[in-house]
Amino acid sequence: MKFPDDADGDVLKRLDESGFDFSKPTTIDFNVDFDSWPPHPDAIAKLREFAGSIQIYEPDGEYNGYILFNIHQVLSYELVKETQEKFTTLMADYGGVCESWGVLH
Numbered sequence: 001m002k003f004p005d006d007a008d009g010d011v012l013k014r015l016d017e018s019g020f021d022f023s024k025p026t027t028i029d030f031n032v033d034f035d036s037w038p039p040h041p042d043a044i045a046k047l048r049e050f051a052g053s054i055q056i057y058e059p060d061g062e063y064n065g066y067i068l069f070n071i072h073q074v075l076s077y078e079l080v081k082e083t084q085e086k087f088t089t090l091m092a093d094y095g096g097v098c099e100s101w102g103v104l105h
Contacts, residue, residue, distance in 0.1 A: 008080050008101075015075075015103070022075055029070045029102050030083060035095030037065045043094035050090060067096075075103060 001016050003009035016022070032047065037059055044067070047054050051069035059065040069087075073079060080101055087098035 003077060008077060008084075011102075012075075012077055012080075020075075020103075025072055025074050026103050027070050027072050028075055028080070028083075029068055029104075030087065030098055031100045032067045032069070032087060032091055032096050032098045033064065033100070034066070034091075034097075039065075039067065039096065040094045043091055043096055046090055046094075047087075051087070 001012075001022070003012045003016070034043070044054070044056070047067055047069060051071075053069065055068045057063075057066050057068060071079075071083065084098045084101070088096070091097065
């Protein structure tokens, strides 16, 4: 498979090289990071509205806090980019950005 030459494409390439099955739906975790913690309550409410179930991870010493949500679909570059753009736009007024994701493999 060929993937775009960027960070998301690199992750997909590594998954492909390790034998990941791109034909089956999988659970994809997305993180939303914020400029400041804690996030505004309206940001949390919006994430719940658009993502459903969310998990809030409080800052832990060396790590900043973030909010995690997941979707269960067939993994593709387009899905990753569209989801990141959608949630970054949704969280822009609250200093939030969705740039990281992953799958358990």
